[in-house]
Amino acid sequence: MDTVEASAARNHRLRAHHLDGRVLLGRVEEVVGACGVQNSPPGAWETALWNRVENCTLGAIREALYERKSLLQAWSYRGAPVVFPTDQSDVFLxxxxxxxxxxxxxxxxxxxxxxxxxxxxxxxxxxxxxxxxxxxxxxxxxxxxxxxxxxxxxxxxxxxxxxxxxxxxxxxxxxxxxxxxxxxxxxxxxxxxxxxxxxxxxxxxxxxxxxxxxxxxxGHAPDRIPDADRELVRRFVHCYGPTTLDSLRAWLGSSRKQARRLWEAASEEMEPVRFEGKTCFALSSDRESLLDASDCTARLLLLGVHDPYLDLRDRNVILQDRSLQKLVWKYVGNPGAILDGGKVVGIWKTKAIKGKIDVSMTLWDDTPHVKRKQLVALAEQYAAFRSLELRNFQLG
Structure with a gap:
């Protein structure tokens, strides 16, 4: 049984979530289709795409959702509002x-x-x-x-x-x-x-x-996709593997019986691996990626609230300190997460008022001055994405 290191799992997940580098706008359906994008609070899906799509604009992605309708929003896993490709509704619904x-x-x-x-x-x-x-x-x-x-x-x-x-x-x-x-x-x-x-x-x-x-x-009924249940599990395991049946159940918000049925539909495509001291499962097709020791490009990212990358169940893989985990994953009012090399290193919050936006960030470890300058630049880029003027910026 292979052993997967936490660093390799982070790198694999960054690639699976399209966070290793921005992709062209023409691939937006592929990006959204990785595992769906939760849209709560409203606008969360837009921030998620800002981190993943080159030259992303609100107009372009809203056109895909509201005019071309190649994307769709509906209540999906956990009863949450989720944006996903329209032609894959059978997978996500x-x-x-x-x-x-x-x-x-x-x-x-x-x-x-x-x-x-x-x-x-x-x-x-x-x-x-x-x-x-x-x-x-x-x-x-x-x-x-x-x-x-x-x-x-x-x-x-x-x-x-x-x-x-x-x-x-x-x-x-x-x-x-x-x-x-x-x-x-x-x-x-x-x-x-x-x-x-x-x-x-x-x-x-x-x-x-x-x-x-x-x-x-x-304008028509949803397309039927053969083995849609298997495809949903495949996408979950690809994005969050190595993982477990219990993690799938929690992600779905389903009963254990339903989760087990879905899990078993894709079980032939999985293999056991040793991860974080226990037996987990990964797609056989992901084996090479999960055992790859080379690092992804270490991007500094401002992940929004409920970004798909943060929707993992083994939170210690990206943030070990349990007391800090409580600041990122809250019952209500989650902040955004500052990601460095796949790890959460701080949180960020915004407040928009009359065409202007205030951005505050809190870092938990000493961060090189050059990265602090990058965070200022990211805050300015995010304000521009929202068509807002950056009024105040605080970094603590």
């Missing part, structure tokens, strides 16, 4: 559909309180939600709150009379003045509806997202 007996997704487990209050089984409510979401085949709804309310109203029309009052009761989740139990239940179930391409994101309008169906947005 369809493959995530759970089969009978596989248990709930982690992002729908919280619906139990609403189901108990409504006295309705999960499958019944899920089927009603999927039927109501068919409304989006001919409509576009602005804002997530409006979407929840619209679908909840459609479901209520066909509910038994003894359920309607409960459906309209104040929510036990969000603001009870603004959300009903029914709207909260819908909010949970829209994520798995997305896997059937029943709801996707349309073009953002000012500060609000819009929602419609895949077919209404693209």
């Amino acid at each position: 369809g493959s995530l559909i759970a089969r009978a007996g596989e248990g709930p997704w982690i992002y729908t487990s919280g619906i139990t309180g609403a189901l108990d209050h409504l006295q309705m089984p999960f499958d019944d409510l899920f089927n009603r939600t999927k039927a109501a979401v068919g409304y989006l085949d001919g409509h576009t709804v602005r804002s997530k709150e409006a979407l929840d309310a619209t679908i909840a109203e459609l479901i209520e029309r066909d509910l038994p009379s003894d359920r309607k009052a409960r459906w309209r009761d104040p929510s036990m989740y969000g603001d009870p003045e603004r959300q009903t139990v029914g709207q909260a239940a819908v909010s949970f179930l829209l994520r798995p509806c997305s896997f059937s391409s029943l709801v996707v994101f349309g073009e953002r309008q000012e500060s609000s997202p819009t929602f419609t169906s895949f077919e209404n947005w693209i």
